Amino acid sequence: MRQIGSAEILQMEQRFRTTFINSISGFKSLQMVGTINSKGNTNLALFSSIFHVGANPPYLGMVVRPDGNEHETIQNIMFNNAYTLNNVISNKYKEAHQTSARYLAGESEFAACGFTEEYVDGFAAPFVKESKIKIGLEFKEYLPFLLNKTKIVIGEIKHILIDDNIIGEDGFVDLNQSNTVTSAGLDAYYTTNLLARLSYAKPGKQVEELNVNKKEH
């Protein structure tokens, strides 16, 4: 096993380092973020750092970099206080990747990349019709880092569009059954295989594989 220190990391060729550092931290929480601007133009962009902040009230966070390609998404979120997260499914992952191209202002990634807008009454952000798990959020908090230009957007979940049959008896949503894709680095996409769900861990007790039934319909 090789040991790589600070000095070696800082001396790496820039693109090599970007790819290396982006891929070592683990698989990512991938979502397409749907927004709409003041002129009514829609935007769809890929974000890969979505995280759980709380269940009651239900909050989700996402890491954003306002100085680059993500500027339009952030501006739209601030304007409407609304945005959507839409899961990337395995038969649309190339189209999802294509949303990261730098389209001209006013050209919607929905039409350009082959996704269909879908709306919920009274909610000012477009969902992705082709996605299987869709979350509508109301903007709540914008947190800057001191270290660099990265910021965090926190939203409260207001709407969820989901197939009822992927919600288990205990509330667990089977991402694998809905063909949700995960990503690594800047450009790698993966499907998944469930190893198991495990019982609540207690000291001195062997963890067991859970077998929670799907709801009957």
Place this chain on the structure above:
Amino acid sequence: MRQIGSAEILQMEQRFRTTFINSISGFKSLQMVGTINSKGNTNLALFSSIFHVGANPPYLGMVVRPDGNEHETIQNIMFNNAYTLNNVISNKYKEAHQTSARYLAGESEFAACGFTEEYVDGFAAPFVKESKIKIGLEFKEYLPFLLNKTKIVIGEIKHILIDDNIIGEDGFVDLNQSNTVTSAGLDAYYTTNLLARLSYAKPGKQVEELNVNKKEH
């Protein structure tokens, strides 16, 4: 497709809602965090919200909840300014899940769960010998949310322990080849299958599958 609104979410039975909201946001960035306290006792804990903050300098963030089980990890990070991230591999995922049990203060999850401590000279946090990708971080920033008690810890990467043969020619680390596991919800673990790495997206251009060779050794 079913539409679930705010009112229905807030009325869900508490455990159902926790499981539901924790699992809808996508696959998670799973890491075991290794620390050591002022008495020299080691701690190993599972965190599932690790995110990329920057490549130069190399920063990683992680979401923490200081009022619960994670209090010891955070205290240790603050005391030593040092912590490690260690990937969860598929033949050790049950042992990794077991580290989330509430062990007594002073009882190390390393020994209790079957992991081996490994050290790098001059760095005050234990790595996990059994992991394949290990990252040593220096604590940099602690960011509180206004909305709830969740906080964010940011660190700078100081050491990386990794098998040279999983680093590609362009710096890409193949998490799948190192048997890295991802998670969903509070208790589900998954292996992955690479769909493809995709070329840099440009408007009007079809994305292509990348074929970057592994380094020759």
